Amino acid sequence: MKNNGHKSASSATGLAKCPTGIQGLDEITDGGLPRGRPTLVCGGAGCGKTLLAVEFLVRGAVQFSERGVFISFEETEEELKANVASLGFDLERLVQRKQLVLDHVHVERSEITETGEYDLEGLFVRLNHAIDSIGAKRIVLDTLEALFAGLPNEAILRAELRRLFRWLKDKGVTAVITAERGREQLTRHGLEEYVSDCVILLDHRVYEQIATRHLRVVKYRGALHGTNEFPFHIGSQGISVLPITSLALNHEVSSERVSTGIPRLDAMLSGRGFFRGSSILLTGTAGVGKTSICACFAESAARRGQRTLFFSFEESPNQILQNMRSIGLRLGPLVKRGVLRFHSARPTLYGLEMHLTTMFREIESFQPAVVIVDPITSLLAAGTDYETKGMVTRLIDFLKAGQVTSLFTSLTQGGHALQQSEIVMSSLMDSWLLLQDFEGNGERNRLLYVLKARGMAHSNQVREFLISNRGIDLVDAYIGPNGVLTGTSRVAQAARERAQALATQQEAAQRKHELEGRRTMLEQQIAGLRSQYATEEAELRRMEEQGGKRTRALSAERTELARLRQADAQVARRARRNLKPRNKT
Amino acid sequence: MKGRTEKRRAAGSEIGTPKIWELRLYVAGQTPKSLTACSNLRKICESHLKGRYRLEVVDLVEQPHRSKSDQILAIPTLVRKLPQPMRKIIGDLSDTQRVLVGLDLCPAN
DSSP: OOOOSHHHHHHHTTOOEEOOOOBTHHHHTTSSEETTSEEEEEEOTTSSHHHHHHHHHHHHHHHSOOOEEEEESSSOHHHHHHHHHTTTOOHHHHHHTTSEEEEEOOOOGGGEEEOSOOBOHHHHHHHHHHHHHHTOSEEEEETTTHHHHHOSOHHHHHHHHHHHHHHHHHHTOEEEEEEEBOSSSSBTTOGGGTOOSEEEEEEEEEETTEEEEEEEEEEETTSOOOOSEEEEEEETTEEEEOOSTTOOOOOOOOOOEEOOSOHHHHHHTTTTOEETTOEEEEEEOTTSSHHHHHHHHHHHHHHTTOOEEEEESSSOHHHHHHHHHTTTOOOHHHHHHTSEEEEEOOGGGSOHHHHHHHHHHHHHHHOOSEEEEETGGGGGGGSOHHHHHHHHHHHHHHHHHTTOEEEEEEEOOSSGGGTGGGHHHHTTOSEEEEEEEEEETTEEEEEEEEEEETTSOOOOOOEEEEEETTEEEEEEOEEETTEEEOHHHHHHHHHHHHHHHHHHHHHHHHHHHHHHHHHHHHHHHHHHHHHHHHHHHHHHHHHHHHHHHHHHHHHHHHHHHHHHTHHHHHHHHHHHHHHHHHHHO | OTTOOOOOOOSSTTTTSSOOEEEEEEEOSSOHHHHHHHHHHHHHHHHHSTTSEEEEEEETTTOGGGGTTTTOOSBSEEEEEESSSOEEEESOOOOHHHHHHHHTOOOOO
C-alpha cells in the first residue's frame, strides 16, 4: 500500500493477479485474472472464447514465462494449431519448447455404456499429468460443457465438477474455463455455480447488420473491476479490448507546431498552426470543403517530408488525386515519393473492430507523422455512437502516444443540430474547426470558424473560405449591422461602402468650403467693426481733448480775474482757511 | 493386481482364432470402485468369455500418460479393444446385464 502505482496497490490488498497480457483486459480487471483460481469465460458461438483462452496461455508463456496447459474438449490439437496460426500464435513451437501442452479430450457418448458407480478420476489424472509434465501455472479447459453431452449421469458429473474446481484451486493453477452461453443462465449448464471467483462474458452482437464483439466482467470476487461492456476486436495481434474508461491520460505533449498548409488558417491558430501530436476535428455539412482542407494539410505535411497517411472512407485514392488537382494540389508526385499514402475502404465493408484493426496495422507499417481520417462519421454507420467514441478514443490514444498529428473530418447534417452530433467526439479533440455553409442572395458561401484550439490564443473571427483553382484561401467576412455577408454580397457591400465613403468625402469637402466662406464673411465683418470702433475712438479722443482745452481756458480766465481782484481775494482766502476746520468739528 | 499388466489365457485349443477378446480396464489406485469393477469383470469374463480373452488392468496413478491414448475420463472404464469397433463401459460393472450389452455379448440363455 505504500506503493503509489495502482496495480501494486490492488495486489497489496490481498488478491494476487495473473496478468493475461491481452491488450486492455488487464486494465479492466486491474491487473489480470485472479491468480490460482478459476475464471469462467462464457459466451455464444463464435464469440472468441477459445481465442481468449489460447491468448491467455500464449502470452503467459511468452511474456510472463508461465507455462500452460490447454485441454480441448472440442477441437483436436491440429485444428487448434491451424485456427490460431492466423493470429500469429505458433503453438507448435511452444509445444516443442515445452512451454505449452495441448491435450484433446474426446468424449463420444455413443461409445460409452454406463454400468454403475464411477468418477472422473481419469480426467484428474490426465490434468495432473499434463500440469506436472511441464510445471504449468496456467490451464485452460475448453469447453468443459462437452462433458455434459458425453457423460450420461449428470448428478455424478456435477459432483465431479465441484471437486475439479476445488482441486484446481488446491493445485494453485490459474484456470480459464470456457462455456457456452445459456438461455436463462450465464452458461448452458450453470457452471457459474462452481466458478465464482471471476466471470467474463463475451458477446457478439449484430446491430444494423454489423457485428461487434463485446466483453464484460460480470463478476470479480474481491477486486474492483470495470463493469461496463467493452468492445473488443480480434486482430492479427490477437484480442484487443477497448477500455474507454480506463485510458490513462499521460501522453507526452509537444510545443512544436505543424502548419495547416493554409497561411491564413495558421494565422488564426496564433500564427503557427496545430500542435504536433494533437488531434483536430473538422466538421461541416456536405460540400463545404472538408476533404480539400485535408488534402491541403496532407500536401503541406508531405512536402515538408512528414509521412502522411490518408484514410478515406468516401473516395478512392485516384478520385482524390484527380479532384485535388482541380484546386491546384498535386498529390500524385508525393504518393510516388512515398511520403503520402492513401488507404480507402467502404465503411460498411466490415465492422468497427475490423476497421480499427486495419487502421492500426496501416499506421504501424507506415509510421506516419500525420494521419487524416476522412470522414470519421462514415464509421458511425459501422457501430453505435458509443462504439465510435470508443474507437476514436482508442485511435486518438494510439496516435498521441506516437506523437502523430491527426485530422478527423466529420460530416454533419444540415440544419440546427450542426454541433450536436459531434458531442461524442469533440471532447476528445484538441482543436475543432467548423466549416459552415451560408446561404443567401441566391448563393452558397463557406465560412470557417475555429471553435476551439486547446493551448493557443486562436482567432475568434469568422473567415470566409474560398476554394479556387489556385487552392484554398481565407478572407475576412464582412461583419456589420446587416449581419455577416459573404461572397458577392460581401463584394457588393464593399463597393457600397466605397461609394458611401466617397460621398461622405465629397460632403465633407463641401462643408469645408461653406465654412471657409462663412469665415471670410465673418472676418470681413470683424474688420468693418474694428474700423468703426477706431473711428469712434478717435472721436472720443477728440472730444476729450476739446474738453481739456476748455477747462484750461476757464481756469486761466479765473486766474486772470483773481489777479484783477487782488486784495480782497487774499483776505477772503485767509478767512475761509480759518473757518473751515471749525465748521467741520 | 497392483496395476500390473495381467494377462490371462485360456488353456487350450482356441489360441490363434480371431475370436480373441482384448479388454483393458482402467483404474486409479486401489479404490473400492476399482476393486469392485475388477472382480465383477473377472466374473463376467470367466462365465462368458472363458478362454477367449486377454485382460489388461491399467492403473493411471502409476501410468498417468496412458489416459490419453484411450481418452479415459471416467474411472473405472473398461475398453473393448477387440473385436472392433471399440467400446467403452464406465462404472463399477455391477450391472451385469448392461455390461454384456455394452460388450456385445449376447446374454447366455
